[in-house]
Each structure stands twice: as C-alpha cells, then as structure tokens.
Amino acid sequence: MIIDLSNAKIGDLIPVSGEEILSDELLDREGRFTAPVKVSVDVVLISESEAAVTGEIEYGIHTYCDKCGEECEYVYKAKLGASFSGSGEEDTYPFGGMEIDLSKAIQDCVILDLPTKVLCKEDCAGLCPICGTNLNVKQCKCKESAEDESNPFAALRQLDFSGGAE
Numbered sequence: 467m468i469i470d471l472s473n474a475k476i477g478d479l480i481p482v483s484g485e486e487i488l489s490d491e492l493l494d495r496e497g498r499f500t501a502p503v504k505v506s507v508d509v510v511l512i513s514e515s516e517a518a519v520t521g522e523i524e525y526g527i528h529t530y531c532d533k534c535g536e537e538c539e540y541v542y543k544a545k546l547g548a549s550f551s552g553s554g555e556e557d558t559y560p561f562g563g564m565e566i567d568l569s570k571a572i573q574d575c576v577i578l579d580l581p582t583k584v585l586c587k588e589d590c591a592g593l594c595p596i597c598g599t600n601l602n603v604k605q606c607k608c609k610e611s612a613e614d615e616s617n618p619f620a621a622l623r624q625l626d627f628s629g630g631a632e
C-alpha cells in the first residue's frame with residue numbers, strides 16, 4: 467500500500483484508508499486470512515525525510531481451534547504505529563521523500579498481533595485424549611473408567627452394603 471506524499475506539506479495530518487492483501491504464509495498456523503486487511507491511518511509529514519503513521523488495522527482469519535480442531539473465524543483490530551525515515555534510522559521504514567510504502571509496516575503489525583492461541587470458544591472442552599471424542603459435542607465414558615482404575619477403593623463400589631439389616 468503506497469501513500470503518495472508528493473503534495474503533502476510538513477505538519478499536515480493526512481487521513482488515509484485502504485486495503486492490503488496479505489499472504490496466508492504470514493499466518494503462522496493452519497488457516498487463511500478471510501479478507502484484505504482494512505487500514506485506516508493518519509499520516510504526518512514531519513520533515514522532508516521523516517513521516518509518521520498512526521492508526522488502526524482490522525483483519526480476519528479462518529483457522530482451527532487449538533483444543534478441539536473445529537473451524538473458527540475471528541476478526542481482530544490492532545493499533546498501527548510506524549515511523550518512516552530517509553536516513554535509515556533504527557526502528558524506521560525507508561522513506562524516499564515522495565511516497566511511503568506501508569505494506570511492510572502492515573505485515574509487521576499483523577505478525578505481532580496474531581494470537582498465539584485460538585479457541586473456538588473461551589471454554590472449549592477440547593477432545594478426549596483417550597478416544598478423541600469432541601467433548602463440546604458429547605461426553606464419553608473414558609474419564610470415569612480411568613478414575614475407577616486408579617482408585618484403590620473402586621472395587622468397594624461393587625460391594626453391596628445395604629443388606630444385613632433385618
């Protein structure tokens with residue numbers, strides 16, 4: 467996303483909005499971006515060789531729950547702040563004086579913002595580690611029987627204490 471600053475005056479606040487298409491490879495997990503990133507920023511030309519960008523981006527992903535593997539889709543918003551400099555200062559993006567290319571800044575912003583963990587819902591119950599049943603959908607019997615085996619008193623449950631009261 468190129469922003470033309472050739473007519474900008476120093477100190478002007480220039481509102482810019484647009485879209486940026488990102489490669490799904492940026493998504494460090496199985497899935498894809500659902501739409502181009504929406505970009506809404508203000509650009510300020512600070513000097514002839516410096517510009518600053520602040521604003522917001524919005525992006526959506528289609529991916530799979532980390533616990534149960536079900537498909538899920540989310541939209542995220544992130545703050546974008548970037549400095550552009552013609553003198554190649556640290557933590558700045560290159561600026562030739564006429565235009566800035568916001569693409570790298572948008573990419574970096576999304577990479578930093580991407581969630582490390584995605585769940586289909588906050589209290590996703592996940593899959594049973596023994597039989598693989600999706601515990602959001604139905605309950606299996608694995609947990610009960612595993613508890614029984616490890617409990618030395620489990621056998622007592624089989625005994626009948628109700629008799630003998632004549």
Ligand SMILES: [Zn+2]
Binds near residue numbers: 585
């Ligand atoms: Zn889930």
Ligand SMILES: [Zn+2]
Binds near residue numbers: 596597598606608609
């Ligand atoms: Zn199970």
